[in-house]
Amino acid sequence: MIAIDPLTNTERDNYKLLVGTIIPRPIAFVTTVSEEGVLNGAPFSYFNIVSSNPPMISLSIQHSAGKPKDTARNILDTKEFVVHIVDRQNVEQVNMTAAPLAPDQSEISLAGLTPVDSSVIAVPGVREAKVRMECRLEQAVEFPGFELIIGKVVQFHIDEAIYDQGRIDPVQLAAVSRLAGNNYAAIGEIFTIERPV
Template structure:
């Protein structure tokens, strides 16, 4: 086994070890509104569940050029956002939204995604997602170089054809995950192991 001290690594070296090891990572496609009403959209793979009671999720958003990204700034200003689960049917469009656009340009428009009104928050979602969650900002933890944002889910939108008896069918959802570099993964073999009693 290699024994590596992260303090001896560059930021890029640590990034490569983390994103190569912590796989697969779910991808959140996040929509936000700027103060000027521009619909921003961006994908993030530093994303996960925090709690189910209340339902909360986390996003870690790294700075760009030493400043908070549009998504983080918009969330902190408006206190609301929409998270979409990226799947095989929309991953190409979502990938387009990673382009570095100016704050007055909409990645959602660039990618040809279709805005749809939300039920509770003022931020629109996109029609192409099979799962979207309207969120309000619960807490922001600021670190040098990034923000950790905790959002509370206030409304779920689930495509009817993937929803069965209170559960989401993982194969019908077809979620994709982020690996390292330009690599992604779909749902592969599904197996079951019973928990010990």
């Protein structure tokens, strides 16, 4: 084993160790609306479940060039956002939204995604996702260099093709996950291990 002290590493070295070992990471495609009314969209792989009762998710949004990204700023301003699960069919379009655009430009338009109204919140989602979660900001913790966002899911939208009696079919969902660099992973072998009683 190689022992590495993160204090002796650069931020980039620690980043490479984290994203290379904590894999696969689910990808949240997040839509927000700016105070000026611009529909923003961006992918984040620092994303996970926080709680099921109430249903809550987390996003860690790193700063860009020393400033909060449009997504974090919009969430802090409006207290609303939509999280979409990235799948094999929409990953190319979602990847396009990672382009560094000015705040007054919409990544949704750039990627050719189709806005769709939400049911409970004002922020639209996109039609191309099989799963959309309308969220309200539950808590934001601001750290030097990033914001940790906790959102409460106030409405689920699930494609009928992946939904069966309250469960999601992982093969039909075809979610993709983030690895390191430019690499992604699709659902591969699925195996079952019974929990001990």
